Amino acid sequence: MSDTLEDRLARFLSARLGDADTLRVVRLERSTEGFSQETFRFDVELVRGGAREVRSYVAKREPPAGLLEPYDLEPEFRVLHALSDDPLPSPPTPFFERDPAVLERPFYVMECLPGEVPVPAPSADGSGPLSDAERRALAPEIARALARLHAIDWKAAGLGFLGAPAPGTDAARREVERWAERVRRADLPAPPVLAEALLWLRSHLPSADEVTLVHGDFRIGNWLIERAGEGTRLTGLLDWEMVHLGDPLEDLAWCSCLLWRAGGPNASCLVPPEELATLYAEASGRKVDPARVHFYEVLALVKMSAIMLTGIRAFRDGRTSDLRMAIFDHQLPFLMAGLAMLRGHFAAAGGS
Amino acid sequence: MLIPPEALIDGCMRTLLESVLPDVGSRFARGQLYAVADVLRNLRDRVEPKASLAEAESKSAADALAAAIAALSEAGAGEAAARLRSAAAAAPASAVARAAALESAVTLAFEALEAVPPAAGEAARRALVAHLVQQTLRDVAQLKPSLLNEISKG
Numbered sequence: 001m002s003d004t005l006e007d008r009l010a011r012f013l014s015a016r017l018g019d020a021d022t023l024r025v026v027r028l029e030r031s032t033e034g035f036s037q038e039t040f041r042f043d044v045e046l047v048r049g050g051a052r053e054v055r056s057y058v059a060k061r062e063p064p065a066g067l068l069e070p071y072d073l074e075p076e077f078r079v080l081h082a083l084s085d086d087p088l089p090s091p092p093t094p095f096f097e098r099d100p101a102v103l104e105r106p107f108y109v110m111e112c113l114p115g116e117v118p119v120p121a122p123s124a125d126g127s128g129p130l131s132d133a134e135r136r137a138l139a140p141e142i143a144r145a146l147a148r149l150h151a152i153d154w155k156a157a158g159l160g161f162l163g164a165p166a167p168g169t170d171a172a173r174r175e176v177e178r179w180a181e182r183v184r185r186a187d188l189p190a191p192p193v194l195a196e197a198l199l200w201l202r203s204h205l206p207s208a209d210e211v212t213l214v215h216g217d218f219r220i221g222n223w224l225i226e227r228a229g230e231g232t233r234l235t236g237l238l239d240w241e242m243v244h245l246g247d248p249l250e251d252l253a254w255c256s257c258l259l260w261r262a263g264g265p266n267a268s269c270l271v272p273p274e275e276l277a278t279l280y281a282e283a284s285g286r287k288v289d290p291a292r293v294h295f296y297e298v299l300a301l302v303k304m305s306a307i308m309l310t311g312i313r314a315f316r317d318g319r320t321s322d323l324r325m326a327i328f329d330h331q332l333p334f335l336m337a338g339l340a341m342l343r344g345h346f347a348a349a350g351g352s
Numbered sequence: 353m354l355i356p357p358e359a360l361i362d363g364c365m366r367t368l369l370e371s372v373l374p375d376v377g378s379r380f381a382r383g384q385l386y387a388v389a390d391v392l393r394n395l396r397d398r399v400e401p402k403a404s405l406a407e408a409e410s411k412s413a414a415d416a417l418a419a420a421i422a423a424l425s426e427a428g429a430g431e432a433a434a435r436l437r438s439a440a441a442a443a444p445a446s447a448v449a450r451a452a453a454l455e456s457a458v459t460l461a462f463e464a465l466e467a468v469p470p471a472a473g474e475a476a477r478r479a480l481v482a483h484l485v486q487q488t489l490r491d492v493a494q495l496k497p498s499l500l501n502e503i504s505k506g
Contacts, residue, residue, distance in 0.1 A: 032506035121501035188354050189452055193484050195459040199466060221504075312354050321366040324503060329355045331498065333491035340488045348478065349485040 005040070005103070009059065012102055013044060013109070016095055020046040031058075035311075035324055036067045036241060041112060056112035058091070062105040065319035067311045068241055074098070075162060076240045077108040079213075082157045088148050089113065089224075089236045113236035115224035120260040120269055128262050128269045129220065130232075137232040138225065139270040143279035145234055146255070150212040150248040150284060159213060164245045169205040171246040175299060176201045179306040186309035188316075193336040194305050197298055197343055206292040208247035216242025218251045219260045220268035249288065252280055253296030258338045259304055294342075301339045308332050353401060361396045365389055406447040408490060413454035414440060416483030420461050423475035424468065432464040432473075458483065 006025040014023045028042035038061040046053045062071040073096065080093035093110035097103070118129035130138065154160065165171040180198055183190055217239050224236030256267035256276055267273040277288040308328035315325035340346060355363075368389055376382050417440045424433035439460050443453035461480055465473040 032504060035504075119501060119504045121498075121504065123501070189455060190459065191487075192455055192458040192462065192480075193488060196462045196484070199462055203466070309354075315363055316355050316359050318359070318362065318366075321363065321370050323363060323367040323371075326355060326360060326363050327498075327500070327503065329353055329360075330495055331500070332354070333488065333495060334498075337488040337492050340484055345481045345485050349482045 006042070008103055009042065009109075010044075012095075012097065013057075017044070017046065020048050022047045036063070036239075037061060037071075037073070038063050057109050058112050059103075059107050059109050061103055061107035063320065063322070064105070065314035065317075066322070066325070067307045067314075069310060069314065071106075073106050073108055076243060078161070079159060079240055079243050080108070080110060082159060083152070086152065086157075088145065088152070089234060090240070091236055091238070113224050115226045115235035117222070117224055117238070118220060118269070120220045120262045122262050122264075128264055128266075130269050131229070133229040134225075134227060134232040135266070135270050137230050138223075138234060139276060140279050140283070141234045142223070142255075142268070142270060143276060144283045145237065146215075146218060146251055146280055147284035147286075149215055149218070149237070150251070150286075152213050154213045154245060159245070162213075162243065162245045164211050165208075167209075167211075168207050171208045171211060171250075172201075172205040172295065172299075175244075175246060175250065175303075176205070179299070179303045182306035182310055183302075186306070186313040188309050188313060190309070191305075191332070191336050193340050193343075193345070194302065197302050197339050200343065201295065201299055201302065204295055206247070206289070206295050208249075208292075210248070211245050212248040214244050214246040214248065214250050215240060216244055216251070217254070219255045220270070221260065247292070247296070248284070248286065249292045250296045250299070252277060252288065253293045254300045254303075256293070257297045257300040258342065259300065259335075298339070298342055301335060301342060305332065305335055305339070308335065357399045357401065358396055361392050361399075365392055368392075401448055403447040405490075405494070406451040409451040409487065410443075410447065410454050412483050412486050412490075413451070413458050414443075416479050417454065417457055417461060419479035420476035423479060424464075424473065427468075427472035427475065429468045429472050429476075432468055435464055436461050 006028050009028070010023055010025040013025070014020065017023060024045045026043050026045055028040055031039040031041055040059045040061070042057055042059070044055045044057060046055065060073065062073055077093060077096040080090055083090045084092040084094070091110040091113050093108055095109040096106070097108070098106045120129065122128060154162070165174050176198070183194065183198070215237065218237070222237065222239040223234055224238060226233055226235050256273040260268045262269050265272055267276040270276060277293065280286070281288045308331060311325035311328045314320045368385060373382065373385055376385055417436055421433045421436050424436070436457060439457035440454065443450045443457065458480060461476070465477055
């Protein structure tokens with residue numbers, strides 16, 4: 001029996017997609033966008049009683065090593081599976097498999113949603129990834145989607161297994177310690193800017209008045225969109241690897257922070273951060289406390305530092321041959337400059 | 353740089369031979385790719401980090417630590433000053449290791465300041481923050497424009 005990835009996926013899906021006479025996996029391609037998990041897009045050709053049907057899927061597989069190790073895809077799968085019927089455009093995700101006999105490492109399969117993923121980087125001509133009309137159309141829709149995500153009744157959806165923080169500062173404390181632990185585990189010399197930021201975070205934990213589902217990576221680059229000028233629309237929310245329960249403003253801060261502005265002034269290349277905050281406040285009915293957002297923006301850069309350090313460690317140890325992990329060694333100084341700016345160091349030192 | 357040049361070159365070799373080569377169709381292109389691999393593996397043991405960069409880093413960190421130690425002593429935070437003095441003095445002589453040790457001492461300095469009343473630590477913090485700013489500017493100045501967009505889109 002042949003043992004290509006296509007054949008193995010076909011055997012897996014044949015047992016789950018029911019009564020097809022034949023099932024073939026075709027046009028399988030590894031995606032370049034996801035830096036963490038291995039992502040494969042493919043079509044399934046089903047023939048039933050002479051009728052041919054094509055369905056598009058995406059498989060996400062744990063990498064041997066990577067940015068968010070140690071990996072466990074199951075919580076993410078359980079969240080996506082639970083949200084499969086929610087109006088939120090998360091990809092319906094029917095299948096998870098942990099048995100290494102199938103694809104060597106755990107993976108899940110989700111339906112492929114329409115659209116493209118704009119990335120937060122300027123084009124060759126210096127323009128951003130979205131036109132003005134696209135930004136105008138998307139910004140309110142993104143704010144509404146985030147508000148909807150935070151309105152999900154996570155208890156009723158059976159998502160309590162994610163672990164709810166206690167009221168007060170516990171949500172912030174948990175996230176700071178989660179990422180501090182990853183910095184520590186990377187066992188690399190932490191830049192002093194990062195060490196200082198961690199000290200500041202620990203002594204400025206904000207109190208959250210409610211606990212919601214938090215996507216954890218809600219930003220341009222994880223949105224599927226269909227471009228149509230002022231009719232541009234959001235068709236999918238991707239990459240739920242960092243989903244957890246916590247302070248909803250963490251998502252707003254992550255989406256607004258320096259990382260996703262492509263060198264411009266706009267939160268996730270959409271609108272200025274204050275405008276996105278206003279749109280989110282209107283959509284959610286929630287008050288947006290600027291001090292809390294600032295705390296989570298500093299945490300965002302610390303979190304990205306921890307992710308990069310983890311990738312650098314995996315590459316340095318030879319546990320991954322993915323050269324994209326190595327480029328983080330060249331991205332980290334930009335991140336430290338951003339963190340220094342956000343902490344007010346440039347202003348304190350009289351610089352720009 | 354957190355990845356030593358040898359590890360970086362080893363990684364480039366792995367990527368070329370394991371991830372790129374299988375998808376290269378033309379014989380000429382495959383030959384060129386093997387030539388790149390040959391160049392890289394012979395380069396591997398001949399490169400090391402630029403000492404002048406590490407020396408600039410060491411000088412900046414040592415100056416900041418000296419200013420912080422003086423400021424803490426003057427403000428009556430003698431114990432914190434002594435800890436920093438001892439950490440700075442323990443830095444080895446070789447350029448790269450010295451820069452790393454002094455950077456650790458800067459981190460230690462920020463930790464020490466947590467236990468010092470804000471007013472007493474203010475001048476020391478100013479000196480350390482000025483170093484952080486200079487450090488980030490030096491590091492960023494070394495970088496070439498990112499190809500992240502191309503890397504993401506393929």
